[in-house]
Amino acid sequence: MSGLELQLRLLWRRNAGLWSLFTLLAALLVVYAWLHPGLLSIAGVARFTQTWFPVALVALAQTLIMLAGGIDLSIGAMVSLGCVLAATLVGETATAAGLGIAAVVAIGATIGATTGAIVALLRLPAIIVTLAGSFLIAGAALLVMPRPGGSMPDWLSDALAGDRPTALAMLILLLIAWRVLQATPLGHAINAAGDNPQGAFRSGVDVPLARIATYALSGALASFAGVYVAAQTGAGDPVIGMPLTLDSITAAVLGGVGFLGGQGTLRGAIAGSLLLVILINVMFFLGFPPVAQYVAKGLIIVAAMAVRLLRAG
Amino acid sequence: MPQAIARRAVAALGLLTAAVALQLAATAPATAAAKCIKGDRKAPYTVGWANIYSVPTWMKQTSGTIEDVVEQLKAKGLVDSYVVTDAEGNANTQIAQIQSMIDADVDAIVVIAGSSTALNRVIEQACEKGIAVANVDSLVTTDQLTVKINTDSNKWGAQAAEFLIGAMGGKGKIIIMNGPAGISVSEDRRAGATPVLAAHPEIEILTETNTPYNAAPAQEAMTSLLFQYPEIDGILSLGGALTAGAILAMDRQGRPMVPMTGENYRQFLELWKEKGLTAWATMQPNWLGGFGVYAAVQALEGRDIPAFVEVPLPIIDNSNLDEYLARAADFPADGYIYSPYSLEMFDDLLAGK
Numbered sequence: 001m002s003g004l005e006l007q008l009r010l011l012w013r014r015n016a017g018l019w020s021l022f023t024l025l026a027a028l029l030v031v032y033a034w035l036h037p038g039l040l041s042i043a044g045v046a047r048f049t050q051t052w053f054p055v056a057l058v059a060l061a062q063t064l065i066m067l068a069g070g071i072d073l074s075i076g077a078m079v080s081l082g083c084v085l086a087a088t089l090v091g092e093t094a095t096a097a098g099l100g101i102a103a104v105v106a107i108g109a110t111i112g113a114t115t116g117a118i119v120a121l122l123r124l125p126a127i128i129v130t131l132a133g134s135f136l137i138a139g140a141a142l143l144v145m146p147r148p149g150g151s152m153p154d155w156l157s158d159a160l161a162g163d164r165p166t167a168l169a170m171l172i173l174l175l176i177a178w179r180v181l182q183a184t185p186l187g188h189a190i191n192a193a194g195d196n197p198q199g200a201f202r203s204g205v206d207v208p209l210a211r212i213a214t215y216a217l218s219g220a221l222a223s224f225a226g227v228y229v230a231a232q233t234g235a236g237d238p239v240i241g242m243p244l245t246l247d248s249i250t251a252a253v254l255g256g257v258g259f260l261g262g263q264g265t266l267r268g269a270i271a272g273s274l275l276l277v278i279l280i281n282v283m284f285f286l287g288f289p290p291v292a293q294y295v296a297k298g299l300i301i302v303a304a305m306a307v308r309l310l311r312a313g
Numbered sequence: 314m315p316q317a318i319a320r321r322a323v324a325a326l327g328l329l330t331a332a333v334a335l336q337l338a339a340t341a342p343a344t345a346a347a348k349c350i351k352g353d354r355k356a357p358y359t360v361g362w363a364n365i366y367s368v369p370t371w372m373k374q375t376s377g378t379i380e381d382v383v384e385q386l387k388a389k390g391l392v393d394s395y396v397v398t399d400a401e402g403n404a405n406t407q408i409a410q411i412q413s414m415i416d417a418d419v420d421a422i423v424v425i426a427g428s429s430t431a432l433n434r435v436i437e438q439a440c441e442k443g444i445a446v447a448n449v450d451s452l453v454t455t456d457q458l459t460v461k462i463n464t465d466s467n468k469w470g471a472q473a474a475e476f477l478i479g480a481m482g483g484k485g486k487i488i489i490m491n492g493p494a495g496i497s498v499s500e501d502r503r504a505g506a507t508p509v510l511a512a513h514p515e516i517e518i519l520t521e522t523n524t525p526y527n528a529a530p531a532q533e534a535m536t537s538l539l540f541q542y543p544e545i546d547g548i549l550s551l552g553g554a555l556t557a558g559a560i561l562a563m564d565r566q567g568r569p570m571v572p573m574t575g576e577n578y579r580q581f582l583e584l585w586k587e588k589g590l591t592a593w594a595t596m597q598p599n600w601l602g603g604f605g606v607y608a609a610v611q612a613l614e615g616r617d618i619p620a621f622v623e624v625p626l627p628i629i630d631n632s633n634l635d636e637y638l639a640r641a642a643d644f645p646a647d648g649y650i651y652s653p654y655s656l657e658m659f660d661d662l663l664a665g666k
Contacts, residue, residue, distance in 0.1 A: 051409040148430035235430035290399035
């Protein structure tokens with residue numbers, strides 16, 4: 001067996017269960033590009049990835065936590081909080097903007113770490129802790145900004161969400177960062193803590209610390225999604241993130257992430273988020289009326305799941 | 314003789330001035346165009362309706378007026394296709410859908426915004442592409458669009474309070490029923506009522522409710538308040554189906570009916586007639602949507618339309634209640650009986666009449 005063949009077999013094995021989703025996405029991308037040829041330009045790719053990016057970020061945030069055996073119902077609220085904080089804190093100059101963004105992401109990571117500590121150290125169910133957290137964080141967002149307002153510097157909006165594919169570049173960087181993280185002890189600990197917490201503990205893995213780390217990373221990603229939404233829209237909105245909680249879970253599950261921890265990949269979750277977003281655009285260009293859009297969306301999601309389960313079974 | 318020459322000269326000068334003035338008047342309209350309009354789009358147009366949420370009855374009725382106006386404009390050869398999206402209440406999705414409309418190069422977009430700020434940049438982008446954007450009902454904060462159309466929520470609250478105080482003879486105890494807290498329509502209507510109430514110190518506000526604009530939660534809230542307050546002289550209800558819920562709650566406990574205000578919800582108007590109430594109602598007309606389509610198409614046709622059109626609130630009182638109820642069968646049982654509209658009426662509103 002040649003080296004290349006081995007590599008290909010490994011690639012196939014590692015993505016088993018995701019090929020149906022990848023094939024479906026490729027087909028939808030072809031249909032989309034055929035219906036909207038403008039997609040195949042730098043500005044076209046930039047505009048499309050901008051609508052995808054926040055959903056991809058929350059899918060990543062959710063997947064990290066689900067891999068470690070948890071769940072987070074406060075991701076949408078965290079996006080809202082990140083969005084209003086960004087529209088309040090981010091300044092006009094490059095330094096002020098950088099400091100503002102760093103502050104927002106740090107606040108997100110701190111809140112995430114706190115949630116993680118409650119879940120991991122007090123051993124309370126993640127679903128309850130994060131549900132309660134979602135109300136607290138949503139309330140905090142409304143305290144920062146009772147109704148939509150604030151502003152982001154125009155140059156920042158143009159840089160992050162203009163005609164350049166900055167969002168795509170950031171997404172690729174995040175996936176590379178994840179590969180690097182996986183090579184570190186912390187990366188192994190996260191997977192092990194979700195897959196087999198007892199075994200991981202007996203092997204000397206600090207399971208609570210790994211769990212807290214996933215919530216902190218997730219909080220940072222969700223609050224950065226809020227920063228991005230603020231840049232994309234040019235202002236803050238205290239309730240804009242709400243629907244993203246459900247999107248994050250749907251994208252993760254579509255991408256093969258299991259509720260029991262340890263199963264799934266980040267690239268699967270990213271593919272799942274792409275499916276959610278591309279469906280909106282493709283159905284528009286196919287001229288589906290809204291009622292048909294609801295039905296079609298449901299059918300495609302069920303089909304994507306069924307094909308994967310049939311293969312796995 | 315010199316006098317005659319002078320007179321003729323003056324007359325000639327006058328004619329010349331008149332001719333120049335006429336010339337100016339003739340060319341002036343061609344240079345003025347509405348915002349976003351570049352003049353490169355020609356009829357028939359493609360109209361896009363970026364709906365925030367298609368499920369509630371009020372929104373279905375609004376979509377109905379949009380489709381009706383699109384059909385009327387199709388008959389005139391001004392519109393040839395119509396696309397519609399549903400953001401399912403998600404402002405992020407609405408951004409993606411408006412982006413798709415821009416990518417598909419529609420000529421006009423009508424939008425009820427899911428967030429007053431989130432759509433600003435994508436709407437500005439549409440405007441730069443020369444797309445006529447009409448924003449109705451729930452407005453955005455940017456001014457880079459063709460036209461905003463709405464009623465005045467402050468006046469809604471002020472006029473309702475004035476009616477109620479008048480009907481109560483300027484004194485008595487009232488309950489105020491509001492829509493959800495933190496929603497701009499609800500807050501603005503309440504804010505409009507505040508100075509009117511403050512000017513009448515003999516009006517005592519017993520308490521206030523905050524519920525969704527539906528009958529059932531309003532009825533529930535009112536039922537418990539009725540036990541608490543044996544004497545109520547008036548109900549200042551600020552919209553939706555709230556008043557219908559209040560009437561049902563009072564009826565069940567056998568309480569006497571009092572003067573009240575409300576919106577054009579069909580069930581309320583029917584109960585009003587049945588109970589012989591002294592009441593008053595106004596409305597957020599569903600045809601704001603249809604008007605948006607018409608205004609956008611007029612702008613594309615080169616007409617200079619105002620950047621903001623305030624639609625006067627149609628009033629329903631005991632004098633014209635029967636006119637509204639006569640048309641009730643044309644509206645859904647849980648829907649809103651809106652005032653009649655026509656393209657001519659839209660023309661008058663655009664002309665500021």
